[in-house]
Amino acid sequence: MKPGTIRLFSFILPILTTVLAILFLLIAFLPYDLLREMGDTLAKDGQLESLTPELVSRLHQPAIIIALFLFLASGLAFVFHRRFSKFLDVASQHVQAALSYFKRDSSMFWKDVKSIRIHRHEGIILALIIAVGFGLRALLLDRSVEFDEAYTLISFARRGFSKIVSDYHVPNNHVLHTILVRVSYLLLGDEIWKIRLPAFLAGLLVIPATYLLGRILYNRETGLVASGIVATLPLMALQSSIARGYPVLALLTLASFILAAYLIRKRNLLAWSLLVLFCALGFYTVPTMLYPFGVLFFWLFLSVVDINKEQYSLWSWIKHLLHAGISTAILTVVLYLPIMLNQNVFSLYTTSSVMKPLDMESFINMLPGKTTDLIQDWLTGLPQLITLLFVFCIAISLLRIKEISKYKVPIQFATLVAVLLLLLAQRPDTPERIWLWILPLFAIWIAYGISILMHMLRKISPIRHFVIILPILILAGLTVNGGGFSTYAANDPATEEDPYAEQITLAILPRVSSSSTIVVSACSDARYRYYFSHYGLPLTTFYDPRNPMGFEEAIIIVYTEPLDTCGWLVGQDGVETVMDVLENYGPALDALDINTLQVVEEIEYATIYRVLAAP
Numbered sequence: 001m002k003p004g005t006i007r008l009f010s011f012i013l014p015i016l017t018t019v020l021a022i023l024f025l026l027i028a029f030l031p032y033d034l035l036r037e038m039g040d041t042l043a044k045d046g047q048l049e050s051l052t053p054e055l056v057s058r059l060h061q062p063a064i065i066i067a068l069f070l071f072l073a074s075g076l077a078f079v080f081h082r083r084f085s086k087f088l089d090v091a092s093q094h095v096q097a098a099l100s101y102f103k104r105d106s107s108m109f110w111k112d113v114k115s116i117r118i119h120r121h122e123g124i125i126l127a128l129i130i131a132v133g134f135g136l137r138a139l140l141l142d143r144s145v146e147f148d149e150a151y152t153l154i155s156f157a158r159r160g161f162s163k164i165v166s167d168y169h170v171p172n173n174h175v176l177h178t179i180l181v182r183v184s185y186l187l188l189g190d191e192i193w194k195i196r197l198p199a200f201l202a203g204l205l206v207i208p209a210t211y212l213l214g215r216i217l218y219n220r221e222t223g224l225v226a227s228g229i230v231a232t233l234p235l236m237a238l239q240s241s242i243a244r245g246y247p248v249l250a251l252l253t254l255a256s257f258i259l260a261a262y263l264i265r266k267r268n269l270l271a272w273s274l275l276v277l278f279c280a281l282g283f284y285t286v287p288t289m290l291y292p293f294g295v296l297f298f299w300l301f302l303s304v305v306d307i308n309k310e311q312y313s314l315w316s317w318i319k320h321l322l323h324a325g326i327s328t329a330i331l332t333v334v335l336y337l338p339i340m341l342n343q344n345v346f347s348l349y350t351t352s353s354v355m356k357p358l359d360m361e362s363f364i365n366m367l368p369g370k371t372t373d374l375i376q377d378w379l380t381g382l383p384q385l386i387t388l389l390f391v392f393c394i395a396i397s398l399l400r401i402k403e404i405s406k407y408k409v410p411i412q413f414a415t416l417v418a419v420l421l422l423l424l425a426q427r428p429d430t431p432e433r434i435w436l437w438i439l440p441l442f443a444i445w446i447a448y449g450i451s452i453l454m455h456m457l458r459k460i461s462p463i464r465h466f467v468i469i470l471p472i473l474i475l476a477g478l479t480v481n482g483g484g485f486s487t488y489a490a491n492d493p494a495t496e497e498d499p500y501a502e503q504i505t506l507a508i509l510p511r512v513s514s515s516s517t518i519v520v521s522a523c524s525d526a527r528y529r530y531y532f533s534h535y536g537l538p539l540t541t542f543y544d545p546r547n548p549m550g551f552e553e554a555i556i557i558v559y560t561e562p563l564d565t566c567g568w569l570v571g572q573d574g575v576e577t578v579m580d581v582l583e584n585y586g587p588a589l590d591a592l593d594i595n596t597l598q599v600v601e602e603i604e605y606a607t608i609y610r611v612l613a614a615p
Contacts, residue, residue: 014077014084021070028063032056058341098269105269112266116212125224126211132479133207133231137200139486140241141193146497147523148172149243150530153195154539157181166338174245175335176285181243190534196243203240203247206440207231209254214444216261217411218404219451221471226447228475230440232482234381238489239436245285246436252282253292253437257411260296264303264407267311267320276324280331288434294422297325299414306408356429363427370429377432378439381485386477393449394442400452412445450474498527498563500604505531507601508555508608515552517543519586521559521576528557543586554592554611556581561605578609590614 027035032053039051077084118126156164156178164178180198188194210230215223230236240247259275262268279296282289300321307317333340358366379387401410415438450471457467493499505528512518518541520528529539540549559576578597582589596612 014074017070017074017077021067021074024063024067024070027056028060028067055342058343062341102269102273105271108266109268109270112262119220122220122224126208126227129211129224129228129231129475130204130207132228132482133237134204136232136237136482136486137203137240139490140238141196141200143192143241143490144496144499144501145192145527145530146242147526149192149195150526152178152181152243153185153190154526154529154533157185157195158190158533166342168336168339168343171287174248174286175339176281177243177245177248180248190530192243196241199243199245199247200240202251203236206236206240206247206251206254209251209258210440210443213254213258213261213440214447216258217407217444218448221454222404222444222447222451224447225450225471225475226440226444228471229443229446229478232475232478233439233443234482234485234489235378236436236439237482237486238380239433244433246433248285249282249289249292250437250440252278252285252289253296254440256282256292256296257441260300261407263320264300264306265308265311267308267316272320272324276327276331279324279328280335283328283332284335286434288430290426291419291422291434292437293328295411295415295418297321298418299409299411302409302414303407358427358429360427363423363429366429370432374432374435378442381481381489383481386481389474390446393446393453395449396452397445397449404448404451404455411441415441498524500606501527502531504528504557504603504606504608505535507603508557509535509537511555511600511610512537512541513553516555517541517549517551517553517587518555518557519543519581520557521581521585523563523576524557524559525585545585545587548587551587552613554582554586554613555600556586556609556611558607558609559605560607563605578607582611587613 035056036051151170151172152174156167156173161179161182164173164175164182167173168175177198181195184194184197188197207227207230211223211227213223214226256275256278259271259278263271263275279289279293282293304314304317312320382390398412401412454467454470457470489495501524508518509532518528518532520542525542529542532541533539543549543551543554556578558578558581562575582592586592591614593612593614596610598610599607600610601608
């Protein structure tokens with residue numbers, strides 16, 4: 001930047017900073033009515049609905065702090081004008097140098113990406129594996145909606161982008177994934193398979209990403225077999241057909257590890273920037289990105305013994321790690337800033353049953369059972385023979401961990417240590433699905449064991465030409481098993497969370513009039529709100545105790561037979577009574593004529609009641 005331009009900026013920037021500080025003070029001290037009037041003039045429709053008294057109240061203290069900071073910065077710039085001009089000059093030189101490095105490294109990075117070669121037969125096999133993964137996942141797309149999926153759509157995705165990025169009243173909002181669901185909803189509609197497309201596509205992209213990471217860490221055989229395992233593993237197929245953020249997190253984790261492996265060998269500013277971006281987006285999807293992020297950076301820290309000495313010195317490697325970690329934290333805070341300004345998000349860590357830390361004794365006592373549940377979850381749909389094969393291959397990969405690995409520090413070791421330390425520090429009582437991100441890594445380690453086994457068998461002269469049959473047989477067996485599982489899960493209601501919710505909705509729909517209100521318990525309300533809305537019924541038809549509306553009759557949905565998905569809320573294995581539902585979720589009993597209460601229909605595990613309003 002030219003000296004004249006530097007001098008001009010040294011005068012303009014303090015003035016702009018002062019003006020900005022005054023604006024923050026106005027936000028802090030002007031009456032709400034005046035602020036709202038000013039905001040309405042800026043809105044296209046003349047109504048800035050997002051500017052609520054609660055939001056202005058939350059902004060009061062941060063606005064004062066920011067204003068004081070800006071006044072201080074502009075004051076120092078005026079008082080120490082010469083030093084400030086010199087600082088701008090030096091900063092300008094650094095920025096220009098950084099842009100030059102970034103342009104050079106970008107060219108180098110894309111050149112390295114283009115240099116990746118996939119042999120023709122290898123590409124055909126990978127394409128077949130992806131096609132198999134597509135088919136197994138597509139079979140599961142039309143299963144009945146799950147509670148968390150319905151809640152994501154009804155409470156967030158259907159209510160606009162501003163709602164998505166500023167509301168985190170429950171951890172259900174996997175923000176990045178919810179944004180993608182919103183896009184899918186706007187473009188395609190609200191049919192359940194369309195809402196599941198972002199998770200489906202992310203789960204599909206996990207397959208080639210697993211291949212690439214397996215190939216980078218070990219060899220082509222490992223990459224192909226690992227991608228085949230991920231493509232056909234029943235749990236991966238199942239989770240890729242559920243509209244939640246966990247497949248997106250798994251994909252971002254794999255992308256981060258691929259970049260990390262590249263960075264150990266090559267110093268590249270674009271690759272470091274992408275690593276920061278992917279990690280921050282992982283946190284923006286699900287905060288449990290903390291676990292893969294911890295594993296990743298612990299592995300990179302240990303890899304100081306494995307870095308390319310021509311690219312990094314010891315200190316520069318540590319410096320890059322620190323910059324990347326701090327940048328990830330800053331970018332994550334920036335992404336979550338609308339939420340943090342809108343509510344006390346940290347209170348979730350003390351109030352949410354999922355995020356609240358356990359005391360050490362409770363955590364230690366809970367750990368064996370949680371570990372057993374996690375293993376059972378991972379082995380969903382796998383026969384014992386395949387399970388034993390996986391355990392055997394993992395054991396081989398651990399016993400001969402340096403056989404064909406291209407990296408000195410085993411990710412297995414970094415994963416074990418980092419996860420244990422984070423678990424002991426956080427002590428969560430979280431569901432098994434948060435660990436989906438680690439399954440592609442396990443697939444790579446299993447494939448690594450198979451690769452070692454093939455390497456050993458090649459040394460046995462009589463069978464070395466038939467070694468290729470081993471992975472083919474394994475992948476064929478996994479494909480047949482995965483196909484059987486997906487077909488079964490797609491057609492058997494017993495595998496679904498609430499398989500008859502849509503049928504119950506269609507049975508009730510003709511009975512609902514403009515004078516009806518629907519009452520349902522919190523264990524299933526999101527599902528019914530989704531289905532009734534899908535079939536054209538306004539959500540205002542559901543009774544809302546916070547905003548009660550007049551009605552002539554109430555239709556009550558009661559789960560009078562056990563359903564596991566309600567056990568967490570109503571106890572007794574998910575069994576409800578009509579009085580339970582009315583007393584906890586319906587109108588006051590004195591607003592109802594209980595003498596008119598009658599059963600109108602029974603469908604599977606649900607009983608539908610009707611009661612008139614009190615005269």
